[in-house]
Amino acid sequence: MYLLIPSAGTGKRMGANRNKLLLQLRSQPIIAWTMLAAEAASSISWIGIISQPHDWEDLKAIMADLKLTKPIKLIAGGSTRQESVYNGLQALPADAKQVLIHDGARCLATPDLLNACAEAIRHCSGLIAAVPVKDTIKVVNESGIIQSTPERSQLWAAQTPQGFDVELLKQCHAEGVRQGWEVTDDAALFEKCGIEVRIVPGEETNLKVTTPQDLAIAEFILSNR
Numbered sequence: 001m002y003l004l005i006p007s008a009g010t011g012k013r014m015g016a017n018r019n020k021l022l023l024q025l026r027s028q029p030i031i032a033w034t035m036l037a038a039e040a041a042s043s044i045s046w047i048g049i050i051s052q053p054h055d056w057e058d059l060k061a062i063m064a065d066l067k068l069t070k071p072i073k074l075i076a077g078g079s080t081r082q083e084s085v086y087n088g089l090q091a092l093p094a095d096a097k098q099v100l101i102h103d104g105a106r107c108l109a110t111p112d113l114l115n116a117c118a119e120a121i122r123h124c125s126g127l128i129a130a131v132p133v134k135d136t137i138k139v140v141n142e143s144g145i146i147q148s149t150p151e152r153s154q155l156w157a158a159q160t161p162q163g164f165d166v167e168l169l170k171q172c173h174a175e176g177v178r179q180g181w182e183v184t185d186d187a188a189l190f191e192k193c194g195i196e197v198r199i200v201p202g203e204e205t206n207l208k209v210t211t212p213q214d215l216a217i218a219e220f221i222l223s224n225r
């Protein structure tokens with residue numbers, strides 16, 4: 001299975017003045033944990049790290065340290081996650097029929113989750129890992145007034161990996177460019193194009209390291225593994 005790892009962000013919410021994925025999480029950089037999960041997932045045969053060229057020297061050093069055995073390619077990222085994935089899709093080998101996309105920032109996803117998604121995408125066109133929402137969610141307007149309370153049983157928190165048929169995802173991205181859609185995950189492009197996306201049970205610990213608090217939580221989770 002081909003795996004694209006969007007890693008080209010700036011980490012604004014982390015406030016670190018550099019790509020947060022190069023920050024240390026226990027013994028190694030955040031992105032190293034993600035790379036190791038991909039290396040350990042038996043279903044993954046090729047890895048594309050979508051990243052900004054100014055990070056490539058650091059990323060090459062990390063990859064060399066980890067002694068990764070799988071083919072791994074650095075692909076230039078864009079100015080949004082959506083653009084970065086678009087670039088990643090163009091850089092896939094020509095024989096790629098299906099692809100998993102997994103955020104570099106979700107560095108605690110297990111190899112088992114990657115394998116489960118790789119298996120599931122053989123039987124559908126689009127899927128995402130997700131977990132049921134535990135909080136009561138409110139829809140709130142600009143004045144801070146609650147507008148509605150969606151039925152919780154229908155709410156799921158989206159994670160990555162997300163898996164897709166490559167040709168369909170390329171078409172959905174192209175449609176997104178034509179229509180000017182701005183989305184935060186690839187499943188949203190499938191949804192907008194009216195194509196079914198399935199849920200695969202995600203992992204409660206598969207958090208996206210976004211803020212300094214997330215980094216502390218990730219440290220805690222790793223210390224209990």
Ligand SMILES: Nc1ccn([C@@H]2O[C@H](COP(=O)(O)OP(=O)(O)OP(=O)(O)O)[C@@H](O)[C@H]2O)c(=O)n1
Pocket residue numbers: 005006007008009010011012013014020021050051077078079080081082084085103104105106208209210
């Ligand atoms: N232009 C971008 C922006 C984001 N990403 C990646 O998409 C994932 C999810 O994005 P997020 O956590 O929002 O990362 P950042 O964009 O770095 O964070 P922020 O929004 O706080 O700036 C991350 O692995 C990030 O590196 C990317 O590949 N290209």
Ligand SMILES: C[C@](O)(CO)[C@H](O)COP(=O)(O)O
Pocket residue numbers: 081103157158159160184185186208
């Ligand atoms: C893809 C994602 O990780 C699913 O939860 C998320 O949408 C990434 O985008 P964000 O801009 O960091 O919310």
